[in-house]
Amino acid sequence: MRLNEKVAIITGGSGGLGRSIAAKFVEEGAFVTIADQDADSGQRVLAQLQSAGRSAIFVKTDVSNRAGVARLVEQTVQRFGRIDILVNNAAVLGENGHFLEISQAVWDHVVSVNQTAVFICSQLVGRVMAKAGRGNIINISSINGTVPLPRCAAYVAAKSAVESLTRIAATDLAPYNIRVNTIAPGPIENRPPHLDAPRPTEDTLLGRNGLPHEIAAAAVFLASEESSFITGERIAVDGGMLVNGYRIYGVERPA
Numbered sequence: 001m002r003l004n005e006k007v008a009i010i011t012g013g014s015g016g017l018g019r020s021i022a023a024k025f026v027e028e029g030a031f032v033t034i035a036d037q038d039a040d041s042g043q044r045v046l047a048q049l050q051s052a053g054r055s056a057i058f059v060k061t062d063v064s065n066r067a068g069v070a071r072l073v074e075q076t077v078q079r080f081g082r083i084d085i086l087v088n089n090a091a092v093l094g095e096n097g098h099f100l101e102i103s104q105a106v107w108d109h110v111v112s113v114n115q116t117a118v119f120i121c122s123q124l125v126g127r128v129m130a131k132a133g134r135g136n137i138i139n140i141s142s143i144n145g146t147v148p149l150p151r152c153a154a155y156v157a158a159k160s161a162v163e164s165l166t167r168i169a170a171t172d173l174a175p176y177n178i179r180v181n182t183i184a185p186g187p188i189e190n191r192p193p194h195l196d197a198p199r200p201t202e203d204t205l206l207g208r209n210g211l212p213h214e215i216a217a218a219a220v221f222l223a224s225e226e227s228s229f230i231t232g233e234r235i236a237v238d239g240g241m242l243v244n245g246y247r248i249y250g251v252e253r254p255a
């Protein structure tokens with residue numbers, strides 16, 4: 001088991017990708033705290049994790065609220081004694097809106113959950129990790145931080161910021177033996193019925209959407225000792241969408 005007895009907080013752990021990351025972490029031997037604002041799905045995910053026979057807790061948390069995150073940190077340390085891994089996965093897409101029309105309220109909400117919360121969680125968990133002299137932070141951005149999704153200015157700007165937050169956090173936290181990396185997912189199916197058969201798409205080089213377990217596998221790799229010399233890095237898990245020259249140049253694919 002690659003994460004044996006590691007203690008991990010996964011934000012947005014009730015959602016499509018978060019619950020898959022949590023399940024994979026538990027399978028690899030980790031103790032997991034699910035932090036999500038959605039208590040119903042949180043409790044469902046918790047029951048699934050506990051039926052796998054490992055200790056896990058759910059803490060209802062708004063990750064953009066500093067006092068709430070402080071309680072999350074406190075409860076995790078109280079239950080498990082330390083925090084080894086933080087996965088900043090919670091996010092909202094936000095209302096789509098043209099740049100000229102997007103409201104200040106939508107901008108503020110999306111930036112607070114997708115960007116400011118990554119800072120808050122990383123800082124408060126980072127302080128615990130720094131005291132322990134080790135830690136591992138994984139931020140979930142999006143390929144939309146690089147290729148803008150039209151009419152999603154706040155989401156795009158925040159995801160881009162998550163990648164630069166990763167680099168500065170990796171820089172400032174390296175002296176404490178804390179690694180910080182980003183996973184940038186491409187199009188990932190996050191609910192049934194496509195979890196068994198991902199939809200085909202010409203957008204990716206691999207000709208299909210991705211699956212949550214493919215993001216979870218990258219998270220396990222970054223959380224484990226297998227990636228011990230990787231920090232400040234971004235791994236795109238996107239089926240080759242960012243480098244899809246067929247799509248960009250309109251070149252016909254070989255059959």
Ligand SMILES: NC(=O)c1ccc[n+]([C@@H]2O[C@H](COP(=O)([O-])OP(=O)(O)OC[C@H]3O[C@@H](n4cnc5c(N)ncnc54)[C@H](O)[C@@H]3O)[C@@H](O)[C@H]2O)c1
Pocket residue numbers: 011012013014015016017018035036037038061062063064088089090091092113140141142143184185186187188189190
């Ligand atoms: N699914 C995709 O195709 C895709 C592509 C690129 C990036 N991503 C990124 O992957 C991550 C997970 O996405 P997903 O598809 O599982 O989305 P999802 O909507 O299924 O899950 C997001 C989770 O975050 C939680 N959340 C939202 N606001 C919160 C808050 N303020 N406090 C605490 N929890 C909050 C939600 O309750 C939900 O459980 C996100 O960061 C997303 O931007 C997903």
